[in-house]
Amino acid sequence: MYFDKLNTIVIKIGSSLIIDEKKKIRSKWLDSFVKDIQGFKKAGKRIIIVSSGAIALGCKKLNLDKKNLKIDKSQAVASIGQIELMNLLKKNFSKKKMDISQILITLEDTEVRRRAINARRTLDNLFDIGFIPVVNENDSIATSEIKYGDNDRLASRVAQISNADCLILLSDVGGLYNKNPKVHKDAKLIKEVKKIDENVFKIANKTTGEYGSGGMLTKIEAAKICGLAGCKMVISSGLILNPLKHINLSKVCTWFLPEISKLDARKKWIASSVSPKGELMIDNGAIIALKKGKSLLAAGIKNIKGNFDKGDHIKIVDEKNFELGRGLSSFSSEEISKIKGQHSDKINKILGYKTKSEVVHKDDMVGFSK
Numbered sequence: 001m002y003f004d005k006l007n008t009i010v011i012k013i014g015s016s017l018i019i020d021e022k023k024k025i026r027s028k029w030l031d032s033f034v035k036d037i038q039g040f041k042k043a044g045k046r047i048i049i050v051s052s053g054a055i056a057l058g059c060k061k062l063n064l065d066k067k068n069l070k071i072d073k074s075q076a077v078a079s080i081g082q083i084e085l086m087n088l089l090k091k092n093f094s095k096k097k098m099d100i101s102q103i104l105i106t107l108e109d110t111e112v113r114r115r116a117i118n119a120r121r122t123l124d125n126l127f128d129i130g131f132i133p134v135v136n137e138n139d140s141i142a143t144s145e146i147k148y149g150d151n152d153r154l155a156s157r158v159a160q161i162s163n164a165d166c167l168i169l170l171s172d173v174g175g176l177y178n179k180n181p182k183v184h185k186d187a188k189l190i191k192e193v194k195k196i197d198e199n200v201f202k203i204a205n206k207t208t209g210e211y212g213s214g215g216m217l218t219k220i221e222a223a224k225i226c227g228l229a230g231c232k233m234v235i236s237s238g239l240i241l242n243p244l245k246h247i248n249l250s251k252v253c254t255w256f257l258p259e260i261s262k263l264d265a266r267k268k269w270i271a272s273s274v275s276p277k278g279e280l281m282i283d284n285g286a287i288i289a290l291k292k293g294k295s296l297l298a299a300g301i302k303n304i305k306g307n308f309d310k311g312d313h314i315k316i317v318d319e320k321n322f323e324l325g326r327g328l329s330s331f332s333s334e335e336i337s338k339i340k341g342q343h344s345d346k347i348n349k350i351l352g353y354k355t356k357s358e359v360v361h362k363d364d365m366v367g368f369s370k
């Protein structure tokens with residue numbers, strides 16, 4: 001029902017949809033999925049596919065068990081499996097006369113603004129020439145500290161960067177239930193979520209572990225990132241044939257429907273960072289000032305957490321640790337620890353060099369009205 005009005009759609013498919021537990025390619029499913037995409041393309045939609053499966057297909061090729069794989073080995077396996085994955089997708093899309101391309105992303109490609117803009121430009125150029133970009137994390141290069149680790153959050157960041165209208169997470173579960181459907185027979189499907197609050201996270205937390213790769217928690221985190229960017233998201237079972245048609249017909253799925261975001265593209269990018277490097281705790285006076293549209297000054301900062309550099313993403317929290325907003329810091333954490341609580345006219349003297357006085361400039365901040 002919702003797809004008619006949507007122009008740019010990101011579709012994430014998990015490894016378990018491409019290959020089954022017996023390491024057999026799910027060819028029939030793949031064929032039906034590609035057919036669904038063809039329908040979208042004919043309707044003039046811009047499609048991005050975020051596909052997992054590099055490690056699973058690498059394991060298939062080398063006859064290895066995914067569960068026993070150490071991180072460095074899995075990086076090598078991903079490098080082998082990624083071309084298997086692309087070959088498989090290319091073969092299937094070519095049959096239906098559609099062209100695909102490959103984009104491998106590391107965390108920094110989306111978290112550094114300049115690189116995110118570059119990625120956006122590449123996607124736009126691919127749309128212009130009618131190709132369908134297929135995105136995956138660059139598992140062979142990314143190391144654990146600087147890794148998405150799951151394609152749910154990666155897909156949500158891709159949706160935000162490409163200014164997509166909708167992210168479809170095809171998963172091995174039909175949506176978000178009020179309790180774990182695999183344990184409780186009376187579990188009820190939640191069909192629509194308008195606000196992602198603590199309660200939604202609690203439900204997801206309870207059900208995590210029973211689902212495939214990313215788990216329900218990463219899916220809710222993805223919904224939050226999409227929501228901040230004003231992008232709809234739907235979780236639906238990908239295991240059935242024609243999984244996209246199924247979303248429209250059966251309505252067994254969970255839609256996350258955020259309010260329309262009034263933020264510009266840059267602020268959307270700030271709001272939906274997946275890896276804030278630290279936190280600034282601010283006092284009530286600063287909260288009032290920020291709500292009036294002012295920048296955050298050192299005087300209002302009570303405490304600081306994390307190690308970060310100038311320009312890094314940070315969370316802004318109140319004295320109860322409740323997240324109020326996000327921003328880009330104009331100072332490193334080391335500098336802020338020296339100037340916190342101090343008036344702006346003392347900053348130059350404390351630091352020993354001339355610098356600006358806003359710790360987070362209003363143009364680099366989201367979460368406060370105005």
Ligand code: GLU
Binds near residue numbers: 052055136151
């Ligand atoms: N990037 C991983 C792969 O291609 C999958 C990550 C995930 O399933 O979320 O194997």
